[in-house]
Amino acid sequence: MSSSTQVVVLDNGGGLIKAGFGGERDPSTILPNCLYKPLTSKKWLHPNPINTPSSSSSSSSSEQDLTSASVRRPIDRGYLINPDLQRDIWSHLFTSILRINPSQSSLLLTQPLFTLPSIQHSLHQLVFEDFNFSSLFVADSPSLVHLYETSQRPNGLLSKAQCSLVVDSGFSFTHASPVFQNFTLNYAVKRIDLGGKALTNYLKELISFRSVNVMDETFIIDDVKENLCFVSVDVDKHLNLARKSGKDNVFKCSYVLPDGVTHTKGFVKYPEQASRYLADGKDDIGDHEEISKQQPQDNRHKVDLTKNEFDLTNERFLVPEMIFRPADLGMNQAGLPECIVRAVNACHPHLHPVLYESIILTGGSTLFPHFAERLEKELRPLVPDDYRVKIATQEDPLLGVWRGGSLLASSPDFDAMCVTKAEYEELANSHKWRLGEKVVGVANATSVQMESY
């Protein structure tokens, strides 16, 4: 591929940017979409990219101490609100990480559903005026996820029926989006205003209330959430189990905060102990004995002693629980099972059975263990008996959208789908900006036939 036709695929999430090149299986980089300022610094800094399995070797050049760091994000509630900040971050991404020349590249950019015209306008300015990309294609996440999944299983139901229900629970919000023939049926999309960011903040709140003040520890509590939280398949039962004391409490686990001296990252104190819940409280005491024997040998045991660690029990499942019952938080919104039913019901009745049978989970907040199991348990009773309910989690829920974008970017029709800089300028100059929105907008984006996959 010559450099003039290079397509940069950019899934610009509120939490993480996934970026790389069209045609590749994985993004070249995963970068937190923020700047941070450590306590000791006066300047806002770019966070290090997150190591992907394929790039884990050497890229963790310098350890960053994220303890009590302040955070600034260009995206609020899923949408770009600070183009200046986004420009800084993209500039760093394009120059220092991807090392590309935008004027010789096309850009495939994800844009959240229902992006306001003013925000689309800011994005186009960034792409064409600040960075000078040669052309742009804007896509929405659900259609890319659908595209990727159909390409993985060309003979599956998804491909035959050409439709799926994409449940994307990300950083900023959670969407249930029906996709039909590569179109996201935006009139049927339903959104819950809860995502990973709110869950992390909720976990911060609980820990700060109960043990130690971690209100300033976004990065650390993200780590706690990712490593220790899970979805309960039976909340009442698990709440009772979580009342037990000592070793009988299978949910109890400890997390060690960074001390800034021996370790700059927090960690789960006894990972074996922390994953006991996976056995679901069955009374295999033998295992517990074994774990307690192992503990003194663990080097990390030496670390604690001060108030540098905290215990978690029911917080581990009460936090992801909110996606299923936002009302428990005081939000006047239905939970995920009802959200799915409402999205399906907004579609043509012919599509209902296939949609329930083609539910795809994606997004970082679906990574909690037992997420799909719980969803199915609550969704099944809401769906007519003669319909099947089938829920599949994407192989890599963080990367599914990007992979779909990469696939689309490598299709032979891609160039023809893009809006070029010249076209953009013409539209901008002729004051037909409204038309421009339509041309670059989401609706037309995925109307292209994808038989080649």
Added chain:
Amino acid sequence: MEEDGSNSNRRTSGRTRKVASKMVAALASSDNRTQAALARLDALENDNAGFEVVDPNLDDDEASLDDDDQVYMQRKQSKGTKRKTRQAKALEARKAPRTFLELLHDANLESLPPHVPTYWKAAVGPPSSTARRHFCTVCGFSANYTCVRCGVRFCSNRCQNVHNDTRCLKFVA
């Protein structure tokens, strides 16, 4: 050092705006509980950006409207090293990032014809069952009691005492 004009840059204005919106909510409701619930939900979308967040969870009840010292301190911490002219500052203030809710308000989506899908129409809507489970804000277990002052739940005398001592009305600005 920028000793002067602690109210003139965008960080302070971001903060002021946030506090103002909180006050609007407070005025709209004479009820502490509603106020507390709103503030709490709002806090779930906060970043700890150091300056514009009115952190409702600080252990000392400092994050209120009159903590100019704190505003100043935070500003001092977070300001860049560049010295800026008055003009540059004014420009910066005009370009200060707006919240999504402000942009949403400006977009005036209500004026679109009813068949156009919008951000508002995509909201999932209220749950069909109004049954709300209540968890103790202190310990997390099922909570049958409500604090008469702030509306927050607790499960027992023990947890009530902890609540009264350390966190009652914490979410109210």
